[in-house]
Amino acid sequence: MTGSTGSTPSPSPSRRNRRRTVTAAAILTAAAVTAAFALTLDGSDDREEKAGEPAAVTGSAAPAPADESLLALARRDASDPLAVGRADAPVVLIEYSDFQCPFCGRFARTTKPELLRSYVDKGILRIEWRNFPIFGEESEQAALAGWAAGRQKKFWEFHDVAYGKPRERNSGAFDAENLIAMAREAGVADIERFQADMASDRARSAVRADQEEGYNLGVTSTPAFLVNGKPILGAQPTATFEDAVETAADTAEAAGR
Structure with a gap:
């Protein structure tokens, strides 16, 4: 919206949103470039990626400052x-994941339980899930199923079942029949x-x-x-998240948040 005649127009909401998006994208892009120079593939058996698929990244998180637009x-x-932990926790971890992603599964089975015990249960950390299906139709259907399970307050139970074991991508593991079976196992009461x-x-x-x-x-993978606005990319060790x-948490305390 512009001001009256002769006044300086104020930026429109869409322009402000675009500016925030550009700033956020620049931060994440810089982090990705930094991480690429020190890329070390995980040595486990399930790390055989095809071209264009995400790799497991080890080592410390890429150094990038938190930005208010990312914190927001x-x-x-x-x-x-689709979130766990106090809404007013000093630290929020936002997770962009795909139920067919093997490294997301590894994070779910190994790192997330440690974060729940050490930080979420103590009121320090909140985890917010974002569906980011990138591996095709089964990923899309799994994301929809997770959201539907959440409508009956069973998202995290569904999450744990879906990630309970490695599953071959686009093999029918997340077809309609199996998604219903997962929902039942997760305790979703009303299947219809x-x-x-x-x-x-x-x-x-x-x-x-x-x-x-x-x-x-x-x-892109x-x-x-994001941990209070600071990006962590790829399958990092648990210590990186800790x-x-x-x-x-220390920064939030110093800032009085």
């Missing part, structure tokens, strides 16, 4: 079923409602909004994380 991405909605929610426009809009948020930041959370 934390939704801090106490009723969000689950299927209806999964097929709803609201589910697709929610998944699309998460994807667009990630793409606007420059996320999974997993990708260091990031503790540093963010």
Whole structure:
């Protein structure tokens, strides 16, 4: 909206949003470039990536300062079923993940339980999930299923079942029948409602909004994380996340947040 005749026009909301997006993307892009120079592939058996697929990154997080526009991405909605931890926790970890991503699965099985015990349960950390399906139709359907499970407050139970073991991508492991079986195992009580929610426009809009948020930041592979606005890219060791959370907590305390 412009001001009256003769006054200096103020930036429109869309321009401000674009400026924030450019700033955020620049920070993440810089982090990706820094990480690329020190890229070390994980030595485990399941690290055989094809061209264009995400690699596991080890070592310390890329040094990038937190930015207010990135801090503002934390939704801090106490009723969000795709989040765990106090809404007013001093540290928020935002996770962009795909249920078919093997490195996301490794994070879910090894690092996340440690973060829950050491930080979430103590009120220091909140984890907010963002659906970022990148491996095709089964990834899309799994994201919709997770959102639908969340409508019955069973997202994290579904998350744990889906990531409970390595699954071959696009092999039918996340077809309709298996997703229903996962929902049942997760304790989703009303399967008819689950299927209806999964097929709803609201589910697709929610998944699309998460994807667009990630793409606007420059996320191109999974997993990708923000810890109080500081990016961590790839499958980092648990210690990297612990260091990031503790540093963010100290910074938040010093800032009086």
